[in-house]
Amino acid sequence: MIHLIQVVILGVLLGGVYALMASGLTLLYGVMQIVNLAHGVFILIGAYVAFSLFENLAIDPLLSVVVTAPMMFLFGVVIYRLLFVRIAGGERYTEMSVLLTFALALVLEGVLTFVFTGVFRSVTPLYATSAINLGQLFIPSAQLYASIMSVVLLVGLWSFLRFTRLGYGIRATMQNRTAAQIVGVDVTRVSTVAFGIGIGLAGASGSMIAFLFSFYPARHWQWIAILLALIVLGGLGSLKGAIVGAVALAVAAGLVGDTFGFTWSPMTFFGALFLILLIRPQGLFGKSRVA
Amino acid sequence: MAQLEIRNVTSGYGNGPDILKSVSLTAEAGKAYCIIGPNGAGKSTLLKTLAGLLAPREGEVLFDGQSIAGIRPDLVLRAGVCFVPQEQSLFPGMSVRENLVMGAFLESDRKKVVERIEETLTMFPLLAERSNQAAGTMSGGEQQLLALARALMIRPRLMMIDEPSLGLAPQAADQVFGVIASLKAMGITLLLVEQNVMRGLACSDFAFLLDLGTLRLEDSADRILDDPSIRELYLGRHVKAPPTAAVDSADS
Numbered sequence: 001m002i003h004l005i006q007v008v009i010l011g012v013l014l015g016g017v018y019a020l021m022a023s024g025l026t027l028l029y030g031v032m033q034i035v036n037l038a039h040g041v042f043i044l045i046g047a048y049v050a051f052s053l054f055e056n057l058a059i060d061p062l063l064s065v066v067v068t069a070p071m072m073f074l075f076g077v078v079i080y081r082l083l084f085v086r087i088a089g090g091e092r093y094t095e096m097s098v099l100l101t102f103a104l105a106l107v108l109e110g111v112l113t114f115v116f117t118g119v120f121r122s123v124t125p126l127y128a129t130s131a132i133n134l135g136q137l138f139i140p141s142a143q144l145y146a147s148i149m150s151v152v153l154l155v156g157l158w159s160f161l162r163f164t165r166l167g168y169g170i171r172a173t174m175q176n177r178t179a180a181q182i183v184g185v186d187v188t189r190v191s192t193v194a195f196g197i198g199i200g201l202a203g204a205s206g207s208m209i210a211f212l213f214s215f216y217p218a219r220h221w222q223w224i225a226i227l228l229a230l231i232v233l234g235g236l237g238s239l240k241g242a243i244v245g246a247v248a249l250a251v252a253a254g255l256v257g258d259t260f261g262f263t264w265s266p267m268t269f270f271g272a273l274f275l276i277l278l279i280r281p282q283g284l285f286g287k288s289r290v291a
Numbered sequence: 292m293a294q295l296e297i298r299n300v301t302s303g304y305g306n307g308p309d310i311l312k313s314v315s316l317t318a319e320a321g322k323a324y325c326i327i328g329p330n331g332a333g334k335s336t337l338l339k340t341l342a343g344l345l346a347p348r349e350g351e352v353l354f355d356g357q358s359i360a361g362i363r364p365d366l367v368l369r370a371g372v373c374f375v376p377q378e379q380s381l382f383p384g385m386s387v388r389e390n391l392v393m394g395a396f397l398e399s400d401r402k403k404v405v406e407r408i409e410e411t412l413t414m415f416p417l418l419a420e421r422s423n424q425a426a427g428t429m430s431g432g433e434q435q436l437l438a439l440a441r442a443l444m445i446r447p448r449l450m451m452i453d454e455p456s457l458g459l460a461p462q463a464a465d466q467v468f469g470v471i472a473s474l475k476a477m478g479i480t481l482l483l484v485e486q487n488v489m490r491g492l493a494c495s496d497f498a499f500l501l502d503l504g505t506l507r508l509e510d511s512a513d514r515i516l517d518d519p520s521i522r523e524l525y526l527g528r529h530v531k532a533p534p535t536a537a538v539d540s541a542d543s
Contacts, residue, residue, distance in 0.1 A: 091305070165396070172393050175382040181344060182374050183441065184365040184397040 011251030016147035019246035024201035030237030038105040040220030046206015072203025080195035122214040146208040229269040235286025293317035300350030312504040323481040325495035342374035343367040373447035383427025394444030432463025
């Protein structure tokens with residue numbers, strides 16, 4: 001029993017970080033119908049920035065969020081203005097955006113390999129190897145801190161969407177783009193900001209990933225595959241869905257790994273993806289499309 | 292001077308053909324205008340073009356002498372022109388109250404927004420009862436009332452309403468037309484597209500008849516209602532049959 005609780009705790013902690021990674025991805029789809037295949041690379045850029053700050057200036061990776069988030073926000077705004085505004089509203093916009101983000105992923109991966117080489121990296125603050133013992137349970141400090149930071153950022157995102165005028169504009173655009181235009185929301189501006197926020201969240205989760213996993217430039221393909229499974233499970237474009245999907249699948253992957261061996265745990269995500277598409281294609285909290 | 296002046300406006304979707312072909316018309320402040328015509332006449336296209344959702348390919352639109360052709364929808368709204376579209380135009384996951392808040396998105400004075408929500412809920416007691424209900428879970432009639440109420444939140448001077456009674460039960464339609472009458476009483480200029488032509492004309496002062504993207508006729512709503520040839524051609528045969536009906540049915 002204790003062992004089971006242990007596995008679930010680890011799953012929930014990891015799920016919190018996955019939720020942060022997925023939140024930006026689902027936001028981009030919700031507001032702009034962009035399936036951002038480059039989301040993993042943006043996370044990776046955040047991780048490499050955290051790595052550089054730690055190696056060169058000894059800045060704690062948790063603290064590096066104040067650099068990675070705003071930096072990636074700006075990067076997102078520039079990318080959106082430069083690349084996405086010109087295809088917005090065009091024919092086959094969603095398909096075009098998939099191709100565009102795929103190309104972005106390849107290009108940025110190339111740049112990362114050029115700058116940081118293909119060597120495995122990880123950031124090792126003191127807490128990366130320590131743990132808190134609660135009776136027979138043990139909680140790795142790194143996962144605990146990363147999870148707490150993720151929750152703080154997600155609550156921040158939720159409050160922003162719930163209580164600010166711009167947040168209202170973003171939610172309105174997510175629910176009904178034309179209606180948002182009709183009540184006076186400048187959807188281009190809202191989309192730019194939302195894209196920036198989505199990429200900013202990716203950057204922030206990069207700071208966390210940096211001390212949770214070891215990484216190399218091609219690592220993002222694994223992450224994007226998992227993240228896509230998470231947000232399809234939750235319902236594309238639903239923030240609540242992304243969070244529930246992330247925690248549920250992280251726990252499930254932990255249990256599968258514990259029972260059948262850890263080579264099987266990544267399979268959990270794709271097995272769940274397969275099942276959800278069979279049973280409930282709109283996801284847990286997604287809107288079912290009529291015609 | 293006319294409040295709204297449309298000069299030779301041509302408009303259409305994407306790379307498609309012109310739907311609206313060089314239409315010119317004017318509207319006086321405080322009057323109600325019904326736009327009638329068969330399917331595909333360009334009625335909705337005209338409203339979408341005026342609302343800034345479609346940019347006109349040619350032509351000029353003046354509101355109070357200021358050009359509003361081809362500008363962003365939020366700027367059209369700022370100028371005082373508001374649009375209530377035909378399709379679902381609410382935020383389904385937001386509550387009635389939040390939808391009303393969104394209606395005043397351009398109003399930066401939060402105190403005014405709160406006041407207006409109270410005023411609106413007094414005017415629409417049915418919505419007041421449901422102020423915390425998600426808009427998407429209400430009936431079609433209630434949603435249409437909310438769409439009209441939300442449009443009022445910005446205190447527009449001209450309201451364009453596309454097919455307000457489409458798909459509504461008779462009772463719900465009665466409520467919607469009741470609201471339209473009170474909008475007119477409030478002095479708001481109305482541009483109305485309505486498939487129930489008799490009722491649309493009954494609450495309007497003037498009518499424009501569009502056909503195949505061009506303006507065929509403009510006259511007072513009363514005269515159009517009384518003109519037998521127009522009734523026959525454009526108002527449909529379910530309207531009380533004029534004397535020539537026998538000849539016509541022999542043709543078809």
